[in-house]
Amino acid sequence: MDYDFKSIERKWQAWWAENKTFKVVEDPSKPKFYVLDMFPYPSGAGLHVGHPLGYIASDIFSRYKRLRGFNVLHPMGYDAFGLPAEQYAIQTGQHPEVTTDKNIARYREQMDRIGFSYDWDREVRTCDPAYYKWTQWAFLQMFDSWYDPDRDQARPISELVERFGTTGYADVTPERWAAASDREKSDILMNYRIAYQGETSVNWCEGLGTVLANDEVKDGLSVRGGFPVEQKKMTQWQLRVSAYAGRLLDSLEKLEWTDSLKEMQRNWIGRSEGTEMVFNTVCDGRELPVTIFTTRADTIYGVTFMVLAPESELVEQLTAADRKAEVAEYLQYVKKKTERERIAETKTVTGVFAGSYSINPVTGEKVPVWISEYVLAGYGTGAIMAVPAHDSRDYVFAKTFGLPIVPVIEGADVSEQSVDAKEGVMCNSGFLNGMSVKEAIEAAKDYVEAHGLGHRKTNYRLRDAIFSRQRYWGEPFPICYRDGIPTPLPLSALPLRLPEIDSFKPSPDGQPPLSRARDWTYGGCPLEKSTMPGFAGSSAYYLRYMDPHNDSALVSREADAYWRNVDLYIGGTEHATGHLIYSRFWNKFLYDRGFVCEDEPFRKLINQGMIQGRSNFVYRIVGTNTFVSLGLKDKYDTTEIHVDINLVRGDRLDLEGFRRWRPEFADAEFILEDGEYICGWAVEKMSKSMFNVVNPDDICDTYGADTLRLYEMFLGPLEQSKPWDTKGIDGVARFLKKFWRLYTTRDGFAVTDEKATADELKVLHKLIAKEQEDIENFSFNTTVSAFMIAVGDLASMDCRKREILEPLCVLLSPFAPHISEELWHLMGHDDSVTAARFPEYVAAYTVEDSVTYPVQFNGKMRFTVDLPKAASPAEVEEAVRALEQTARWVGDGRIVKVVVVPGRIINIVVK
RNA sequence: GCCCUGAUGGCGGAAUUGGUAGACGCGCUGGACUCAAAAUCCAGUGGCCUUUAAAGCCGUGCGGGUUCGAUUCCCGCUUGGGGCACCA
Numbered sequence: 001m002d003y004d005f006k007s008i009e010r011k012w013q014a015w016w017a018e019n020k021t022f023k024v025v026e027d028p029s030k031p032k033f034y035v036l037d038m039f040p041y042p043s044g045a046g047l048h049v050g051h052p053l054g055y056i057a058s059d060i061f062s063r064y065k066r067l068r069g070f071n072v073l074h075p076m077g078y079d080a081f082g083l084p085a086e087q088y089a090i091q092t093g094q095h096p097e098v099t100t101d102k103n104i105a106r107y108r109e110q111m112d113r114i115g116f117s118y119d120w121d122r123e124v125r126t127c128d129p130a131y132y133k134w135t136q137w138a139f140l141q142m143f144d145s146w147y148d149p150d151r152d153q154a155r156p157i158s159e160l161v162e163r164f165g166t167t168g169y170a171d172v173t174p175e176r177w178a179a180a181s182d183r184e185k186s187d188i189l190m191n192y193r194i195a196y197q198g199e200t201s202v203n204w205c206e207g208l209g210t211v212l213a214n215d216e217v218k219d220g221l222s223v224r225g226g227f228p229v230e231q232k233k234m235t236q237w238q239l240r241v242s243a244y245a246g247r248l249l250d251s252l253e254k255l256e257w258t259d260s261l262k263e264m265q266r267n268w269i270g271r272s273e274g275t276e277m278v279f280n281t282v283c284d285g286r287e288l289p290v291t292i293f294t295t296r297a298d299t300i301y302g303v304t305f306m307v308l309a310p311e312s313e314l315v316e317q318l319t320a321a322d323r324k325a326e327v328a329e330y331l332q333y334v335k336k337k338t339e340r341e342r343i344a345e346t347k348t349v350t351g352v353f354a355g356s357y358s359i360n361p362v363t364g365e366k367v368p369v370w371i372s373e374y375v376l377a378g379y380g381t382g383a384i385m386a387v388p389a390h391d392s393r394d395y396v397f398a399k400t401f402g403l404p405i406v407p408v409i410e411g412a413d414v415s416e417q418s419v420d421a422k423e424g425v426m427c428n429s430g431f432l433n434g435m436s437v438k439e440a441i442e443a444a445k446d447y448v449e450a451h452g453l454g455h456r457k458t459n460y461r462l463r464d465a466i467f468s469r470q471r472y473w474g475e476p477f478p479i480c481y482r483d484g485i486p487t488p489l490p491l492s493a494l495p496l497r498l499p500e501i502d503s504f505k506p507s508p509d510g511q512p513p514l515s516r517a518r519d520w521t522y523g524g525c526p527l528e529k530s531t532m533p534g535f536a537g538s539s540a541y542y543l544r545y546m547d548p549h550n551d552s553a554l555v556s557r558e559a560d561a562y563w564r565n566v567d568l569y570i571g572g573t574e575h576a577t578g579h580l581i582y583s584r585f586w587n588k589f590l591y592d593r594g595f596v597c598e599d600e601p602f603r604k605l606i607n608q609g610m611i612q613g614r615s616n617f618v619y620r621i622v623g624t625n626t627f628v629s630l631g632l633k634d635k636y637d638t639t640e641i642h643v644d645i646n647l648v649r650g651d652r653l654d655l656e657g658f659r660r661w662r663p664e665f666a667d668a669e670f671i672l673e674d675g676e677y678i679c680g681w682a683v684e685k686m687s688k689s690m691f692n693v694v695n696p697d698d699i700c701d702t703y704g705a706d707t708l709r710l711y712e713m714f715l716g717p718l719e720q721s722k723p724w725d726t727k728g729i730d731g732v733a734r735f736l737k738k739f740w741r742l743y744t745t746r747d748g749f750a751v752t753d754e755k756a757t758a759d760e761l762k763v764l765h766k767l768i769a770k771e772q773e774d775i776e777n778f779s780f781n782t783t784v785s786a787f788m789i790a791v792g793d794l795a796s797m798d799c800r801k802r803e804i805l806e807p808l809c810v811l812l813s814p815f816a817p818h819i820s821e822e823l824w825h826l827m828g829h830d831d832s833v834t835a836a837r838f839p840e841y842v843a844a845y846t847v848e849d850s851v852t853y854p855v856q857f858n859g860k861m862r863f864t865v866d867l868p869k870a871a872s873p874a875e876v877e878e879a880v881r882a883l884e885q886t887a888r889w890v891g892d893g894r895i896v897k898v899v900v901v902p903g904r905i906i907n908i909v910v911k
Numbered sequence: 912g913c914c915c916u917g918a919u920g921g922c923g924g925a926a927u928u929g930g931u932a933g934a935c936g937c938g939c940u941g942g943a944c945u946c947a948a949a950a951u952c953c954a955g956u957g958g959c960c961u962u963u964a965a966a967g968c969c970g971u972g973c974g975g976g977u978u979c980g981a982u983u984c985c986c987g988c989u990u991g992g993g994g995c996a997c998c999a
Binding site: 720785 | 912914915916917922923924925927934935936937938951993994995997998999
């Protein structure tokens, strides 16, 4: 009876689908567990073996948790709005929906072959109107909310309106509010809404014809497509993510995420505690207050000039009449630069003198005001006090423009560079003299506040998220413009569906594609023409899985109260500063407004590593069509050429296949070693252009899905990047065959009802202990090893007993579900192996006997005893006494150290 | 420049709390079965010295340190990967 993985896998995949084996419903009698994969963007290229790594891990964990009696929510869906489908549509005219559907079908087919235990009844697609209705709904909720700093949470905007009308709030008095026109009221409220429209400097990408969020830009190029990005002032929809910066930072503490990922988010949020201080500034005889932000209030005596960001509103007012021409010229120069040029030229220092002077509020000293692009308008107040002696950027600027440098820390040598370190003792600093820098920072802050010169302030690097995209393939905004005033659509108008348009390009006059739609209006008012960005649909999808068919709420209170939040989230690190920030923000907002019961979406997060490709090379002798084998290539002048890994087996090239591969190689000649052509290799990203892509379908055809699953786990630690090498897969394929042969002989099924021996039980119990420990630690590779050892042991004992093999089958089922399901049914069960329960087997688990054995090494003795885990203190003491006696006798010497860890190991070291 | 991470045989990787480094798998070598091959099974496999064996020595990126004992802890480097980058 052979292991026919093909028919077994086909059979059980169909059976699971037919019986809806993995359908899950809320069940208060069982503890819940929510395991989530980051849903994929369905690209045209399909899946390669790297993609399912995380899905396999989460599937194993889900199946394991079910065995342990949890009610497991394990859904899957598609992040289906996005740029690639639209770019493709622009080129081919094909509707993005058509290509997206096609790609999704292919993804589904590929995933189904791997045997995942998803509840497909809960599938979501972000481009489905029934889904994006709730994305639009969330946007309207944000539009209808403001962030109340006193309560530190989002509140209905109506509360703010009420305050404006009664007590007044901030700079809006009841009188002003009452006198304001509708237009003015709308403008005022825009300054407070969580989702608001405002002019801001944006990342404009000409190549894509749209603006991009900060996390969609890298090194001055768009992440999608790699087009240059420039800064541009535009009116855009934005989300007030910055209001949540403090909470996003603080609640990182309680999350079980990796330190590196938390650190990435901390850096991205970028908290910095400092002081805002007012410098009165004189320009052409007029006096104006200029507020600056600094973390180094202690260096106030070292201020020798001020710098404004070129985009700062103060620039115009603080430019003296006789400097207008130079300043205008400089502003022009800055404006022309792209983001990329700015990055490339960080070393070159530019700036211009504004002609005005600030008065140091502490010393009364007058210092010149400059304008330079090294000060950013978007951070702090867009103005700084420059202390060249103790800030490297100010230092370079001062050196370039010949400004004075005044050190205020004892012994600081500023002849070559600034001294930025926050250490040393203050000097030249009046009341701060003699203090350490740390003391001085606090003393200076106190001084500033006591004298009314400013106040303590915490700033964040995190900016509001730009929420408009000038594209077609995204969620339309449920906003129309009534007399030009942005007005939300009523909830009954949702979903606002994407209109049909004739072309997906921007309109000839540079308007977004939606301007091509006929009658894009609501109640006679024009609708918003931009659409939402990719992260809109992915920010709350984990909530929708809880209640995917609900038409009256994003998620019902009952479903939300049961599933709460994601217990385990598996996905790549690339979303650290995008999706994972937006999702947390989005969730906190919904939490504030009482729509969900947890304030963090993802409790535990595991980042699976990338699976890299293993590329092969051939070496062509320059100017010829002759290829030389790896070992001989150094004797010639060669170029390295990627060769399709399907033409290579064990680094040996299939010569005929190579000649057939491409016309230009048809008459290739080879210089062989030992009669073979050996290829070079390297580990690289898995990609088509390197001819190293391995398709999971091929692996399923050749080895089966169970082998693929086991092998992906066996490759190495989940979180680590590692190369794929199909060569090694034979090991796990052999393991599964060996496993199969435990239950079967040539004649058929061969499991007996004999009583198991102590040795056989020990093998099983060791495996149970190991699997339990390893799976909870996500150490799946060592679990697979443990299975190999156990199966090897049982095979050598020729153990065919149900008492051992039935639990073994259950243990393996999370990893290799198809073969386990087959054997489970062969053993006489009618239900799925999924319905089996661990505790029954774990209860039978007993601890192995204690053993004592001395070991000699390096002229010293070590004595070790393994105690039962449940050993009592008295038993431990007894064991120590016995060991000490043995040690004295054998060692004939002094006991150096006794290490006792109850329940573990006792070590006695003797000299 | 700053932050995070990693570095162990020919390869992927094990190693609890500081306690026999190299589990498990691949590859390789030899053997069994076979006309032969595939498949399967058995044995060996870090390096050096040695005819062989035994024994010994060296070995976890490099250099120090702590310790009876270091892949593990501390200090200083080298290097791969990732993130941030004028954030005052």
